[in-house]
Amino acid sequence: MALLQVENLRAYYRTEMYGVSRQVRAVDDVTITLEPNEIYGVAGESSCGKTTLIKVLSGTIKPPLRVEGGSVKYNFKYGDVDMSTVTEEELRKNIRWKEISYVMQGSMSVLNPVRRVIKTFEDIIATHEGIKDRALFRERIEDHVKKLGLPPDVLNSYPHELSGGMKQRVAIALATVFKPSLIIADEPTTALDVVVQRGVLQLLKEIQSVSQNTVLLVTHDMAVHANVANKVGIMYAGRLAEEGPTELIFKRPEHPYTQHLINSLPVIGDKTGKSSLEGTPPNLANPPEGCRFHPRCPKALPICRSEVPAMKDFGGGHRAACHLLQGGRQ
Ligand code: SF4
Numbered sequence: 026m027a028l029l030q031v032e033n034l035r036a037y038y039r040t041e042m043y044g045v046s047r048q049v050r051a052v053d054d055v056t057i058t059l060e061p062n063e064i065y066g067v068a069g070e071s072s073c074g075k076t077t078l079i080k081v082l083s084g085t086i087k088p089p090l091r092v093e094g095g096s097v098k099y100n101f102k103y104g105d106v107d108m109s110t111v112t113e114e115e116l117r118k119n120i121r122w123k124e125i126s127y128v129m130q131g132s133m134s135v136l137n138p139v140r141r142v143i144k145t146f147e148d149i150i151a152t153h154e155g156i157k158d159r160a161l162f163r164e165r166i167e168d169h170v171k172k173l174g175l176p177p178d179v180l181n182s183y184p185h186e187l188s189g190g191m192k193q194r195v196a197i198a199l200a201t202v203f204k205p206s207l208i209i210a211d212e213p214t215t216a217l218d219v220v221v222q223r224g225v226l227q228l229l230k231e232i233q234s235v236s237q238n239t240v241l242l243v244t245h246d247m248a249v250h251a252n253v254a255n256k257v258g259i260m261y262a263g264r265l266a267e268e269g270p271t272e273l274i275f276k277r278p279e280h281p282y283t284q285h286l287i288n289s290l291p292v293i294g295d296k297t298g299k300s301s302l303e304g305t306p307p308n309l310a311n312p313p314e315g316c317r318f319h320p321r322c323p324k325a326l327p328i329c330r331s332e333v334p335a336m337k338d339f340g341g342g343h344r345a346a347c348h349l350l351q352g353g354r355q
Contacts, residue, residue: 026100027058027060027100028061028099028100028206029058029059029097029100030058030096030097030098031056031082031095031096031097032095032096033054033055033056034056034081034092034094034096035052035053035095036052036077036081036086036090036091036092036093037049037050037090038051038077038090038091039089049310050263050312051077052263053264054095055074055078055264055265056336057258059241060239061206062237063240063255063256064242064254064255064256065239065240065242065255065256065258066249066256066257066258067243067244067258068244068245068246068250068258068259068286069259069260069261070306071306072306072309073260073261073263074260074263074264074309075211075243075260076211076243077090078260079211079243081108082097082241083125083127083209084116096108097109099206101120101124101206102206103119103124118153122149122205123203123205124205124207125205125206125208126199126201126203126207126208126209127200127208127210128193128196128197128208128209128210128213130212130213130216131189131192131216135196136184136192138185139183141180141181142184143166143181146180146199146202149199150162150166150202153203166180166202169198169201169202170195170198173194173228174194175194175195175198189217190225193213193217193221193225194228197228197229197232201232201236204238206238207238207240208232208238208239209240209241209243210229210240210241210242210243211243212245213225213229214244214246215244226249226252242254247286247287248290255270255271257271257274259274261306262306262307262317263309263317264317264346265336266280266282266283267279267280267343267344267345267346268342268343269339269341269342269343270341270342270343273341274343277339279339280345280346281318281323281347283345285302289301289302303321304320313330314330315332315334316329316330316332316334316348324349326348326349328348329348332348334347337351337352338353
């Protein structure tokens, strides 16, 4: 059974200024499924809807963001949860940290700058489970960080004493302390240098394979997806353009936007300049009719300006939304 089913999700920002209402269609008709024990990568440029998708999936929806349609349903260890009816209390008591945890870029918002790292663990565990035996608690946390390959003295450090990579490892240790079903990792390696990035991604991969939970890895960096994700969903302007097993996405990208993202990846020794795409992603307050990629698409047809392309299925979980495609494998 799937861990998460998102069907036809529409999440918009609605604002009103001087009597004029405005809606930003940040996530528009997105359907994805996350299975247990997989790393699902979400890719796309900024303003493609990745951050809004995370907000909805983690139940952090605050005005002006509203879910306008569709459904988000989880099958957690302790039972099924429909995010359209879940209460804030249930999210706080049973879901955040315990079933869904979050690792974000920079990680500073989870680490209290004026408290030692062990105190942040203490705060989180005390809030969700209570701490009855301090010696046992200390043993549990030391054992947890040791399993993740972190030096135990990291627990006595203040965040400013740690490198960026170590802070991110601590954030991952915090996010996994309750063994959640889903870890949402939002640009977890952006702002880290390449060597440190590799270590952080390796840690995420190891945790996933040992705990057999699901990781939703959100990053614009296609090279990260190629190395880490089992499956990739490519978003463009609030819609899912293509989705499939990582190998198929990289070997046989079907959607022109995915082809562009993959063709722009640097190749060692290749000195020919990479092709760039004209223009920028559209303003989602006033997105183009039809295929939202049409103003930038080098292969656009007249129909692309008026009709939204349907998803075509290529088998094996690979699908893409483009008028050029027939579905099936040629
Ligand atoms: Fe390009 Fe048309 Fe396909 Fe959109 S539907 S990606 S505009 S060819």
